[in-house]
Amino acid sequence: MTQTRAIILNALSLYALAGLLAAAFAxxxxxxxxxxxxxxxxxxxxxxxxVGPILNIRFGPRPSHYALSxxxxxxxxxVSSRQVLLHIMPGDLGYGSALLGYHYYSWALIGFxxxxxxxxxxxxxxxxxxxDGAAQPVAGGGFAYVAVWLVIGLxxxxxxxxxxxxxxRACADxxxxxxxxxxxx
Amino acid sequence: LASSGKPxxxxxxxxxxxxxxTCCRELTMEFTVLFLAIxxxxxxxxxxxxxxxxxxxxxxxxxCVATYLHHATDVLKLSF
Numbered sequence: 001m002t003q004t005r006a007i008i009l010n011a012l013s014l015y016a017l018a019g020l021l022a023a024a025f026a027x028x029x030x031x032x033x034x035x036x037x038x039x040x041x042x043x044x045x046x047x048x049x050x051v052g053p054i055l056n057i058r059f060g061p062r063p064s065h066y067a068l069s070x071x072x073x074x075x076x077x078x079v080s081s082r083q084v085l086l087h088i089m090p091g092d093l094g095y096g097s098a099l100l101g102y103h104y105y106s107w108a109l110i111g112f113x114x115x116x117x118x119x120x121x122x123x124x125x126x127x128x129x130x131x132d133g134a135a136q137p138v139a140g141g142g143f144a145y146v147a148v149w150l151v152i153g154l155x156x157x158x159x160x161x162x163x164x165x166x167x168x169r170a171c172a173d174x175x176x177x178x179x180x181x182x183x184x185x
Numbered sequence: 186l187a188s189s190g191k192p193x194x195x196x197x198x199x200x201x202x203x204x205x206x207t208c209c210r211e212l213t214m215e216f217t218v219l220f221l222a223i224x225x226x227x228x229x230x231x232x233x234x235x236x237x238x239x240x241x242x243x244x245x246x247x248x249c250v251a252t253y254l255h256h257a258t259d260v261l262k263l264s265f
Binding site for chain 2: 037038040041043044045047048050051054055058059064068071072075078079082148151152155156158159162163166167168169170171
């Protein structure tokens with residue numbers, strides 16, 4: 001796999017992360033399900049997954065950039081595993097609604113494990129780390145440009161959303177209202 | 186995550202750490218700050234220097250793990 005193809009793959013991974021963050025927002029806004037603290041932490045870990053691909057697009061693929069994403073994926077898998085284990089007792093209905101039979105944190109665990117496997121797989125292709133003559137810095141074109149700003153924008157929206165939900169204090173364990181909006185409504 | 190307001194002695198027994206004696210007994214705006222921090226890391230990765238971005242990433246990653254561990258020492262509730 002050449003450097004150019006690796007950058008296209010990195011841009012695609014950013015679109016996947018943007019889709020995931022957008023889906024979480026859709027569940028929050030359309031279904032009215034506010035994310036719990038562990039759910040927010042899982043979103044944060046998905047957002048940190050994007051730093052590696054952004055660096056790959058900007059500076060060209062390097063193993064150290066993939067290592068950042070691997071660290072994020074492992075931490076995310078730990079967080080989502082904890083939430084799965086919190087609800088593993090028979091009879092426990094879980095937190096929030098289920099999507100295709102699995103709760104969001106179960107899907108998050110599957111997503112983080114898939115990310116670990118995919119990152120390991122892409123690291124097998126050594127040719128991406130050789131400069132293929134493309135002009136530096138590597139930009140990736142409009143396709144990558146849109147992907148990067150999409151992920152940054154969705155992360156910025158989460159800044160606002162989490163502030164509205166939690167307010168200036170620690171987040172509620174089982175949030176049902178936006179802390180900053182409940183007095184105004 | 187366990188709810189706040191648990192008996193003090195209970196919390197110490199569960200975590201082995203007296204959070205009241207630490208600086209982060211009740212982290213405020215922790216998730217908002219983490220989202221903001223990671224957005225800044227992304228902007229630095231896209232516009233700034235690679236070294237700075239990787240250094241900032243390390244700081245945010247450690248903060249995320251610390252946030253997780255802070256809550257992981259709370260009393261577990263097995264159902265909501």
